[in-house]
């Protein structure tokens with residue numbers, strides 16, 4: 001981490017894939033996801049980077065904010081706009097621990113983020129590959145370079161543990177030994 005040479009980012013997206021830099025930033029996003037879990041939020045984290053420097057970091061706050069749209073990605077983008085004093089986020093990379101949802105993909109396009117790096121896919125809400133392919137849609141006026149699967153196992157493990165614990169608590173409250181079984185982790189309402 002800490003690559004500050006702007007020229008590192010000027011080549012085609014393909015040569016930037018799966019780098020040690022990506023790995024380092026994703027670890028920071030995962031740390032945000034872990035903080036979210038500790039706060040009782042679905043563990044998803046996001047980190048916005050420009051020219052090898054951290055711009056903003058965020059985690060899910062849907063429960064605390066009582067706002068189903070308070071996703072880590074959206075919060076990181078908004079904080080990034082404030083931090084940079086800009087209307088858009090050209091040249092930035094957003095690292096997210098889960099495939100961004102349809103809402104957050106919309107925000108990525110509107111703010112013209114250059115590149116997104118994410119962990120596992122989200123089959124229920126993902127807008128990059130799962131439900132739609134918004135970020136490299138042929139009719140969109142902006143395309144975002146995509147890298148997926150970075151630290152995917154760690155992210156999936158956080159989500160699995162979180163939802164398992166959630167179901168166990170629900171079961172304990174209900175006193176029903178059968179209540180813990182149910183949907184797969186990513187099928188829960190994110």
Ligand SMILES: [Zn+2]
Pocket residue numbers: 071073074100101102103104105
């Ligand atoms: Zn989202």
